[in-house]
């Protein structure tokens with residue numbers, strides 16, 4: 361990279377918080393942002409995976425810290441943010457990435473299951489965006505919020521409707537925050553992956569009862585395969601960097617062409 365490209369995409373002296381950064385897509389995004397120079401904070405529940413990821417990042421020369429937190433626990437969010445701030449400094453880049461899906465249609469899903477999906481996939485993103493943006497505005501610091509949604513947020517399915525509804529909400533939140541925070545030089549964009557090889561998609565890749573769904577999905581994807589988490593790295597760096605300063609409220613789709621058919 362020459363100096364002007366480094367100035368455009370480089371993230372040195374920034375702190376990025378990646379929720380769900382201890383595996384799958386979040387881990388790939390954490391490595392990408394760290395590789396571009398940012399210090400990395402991680403929120404997730406599995407302490408062993410948190411430790412492994414922090415060790416991997418540090419071995420690459422990246423400042424990193426993880427906080428064990430369940431994003432469904434509203435009261436735990438502010439203390440967890442404070443812990444990252446103490447360890448790494450104020451957060452410049454928030455990546456709302458953590459999510460999970462329950463494979464049940466509306467007829468099978470309990471109200472408690474519905475609430476659990478909303479709590480992690482949508483409400484935690486709202487609360488973390490609010491708290492992080494409040495600090496940025498109070499301290500007059502520019503910032504970036506990247507909401508990891510899904511192409512599913514623009515569609516419908518009977519397989520995991522609570523997940524799809526939360527993602528649709530996350531995209532709406534992205535647009536609203538983009539407008540509200542633009543005067544404060546905070547850009548808010550959504551990254552919409554298609555199908556990627558992670559624990560989250562184990563069911564479609566490996567469960568025999570979803571064999572037909574898998575076949576259809578591969579046939580419909582022009583690139584003919586699942587994406588690998590590393591294939592989102594460039595998009596994350598772009599959305600976190602100066603290079604995307606005039607982009608806000610947008611949806612960046614990376615899906616091997618799945619949605620163009």
Ligand SMILES: NC(=O)c1ccc[n+]([C@@H]2O[C@H](COP(=O)([O-])OP(=O)(O)OC[C@H]3O[C@@H](n4cnc5c(N)ncnc54)[C@H](OP(=O)(O)O)[C@@H]3O)[C@@H](O)[C@H]2O)c1
Nearest residue numbers: 380384385404405406430431457458459510555556558560
């Ligand atoms: N994989 C795909 O094909 C795909 C497609 C479109 C969009 N996405 C989106 O990409 C993002 C990452 O997905 P992924 O495929 O990487 O999923 P994943 O491999 O299942 O990882 C999920 C991450 O979220 C964390 N997490 C889940 N529940 C949490 C909770 N209650 N509190 C704190 N952390 C929690 C997990 O950590 P712990 O378990 O340790 O807490 C883990 O780090 C999600 O927003 C997902 O919707 C994925």
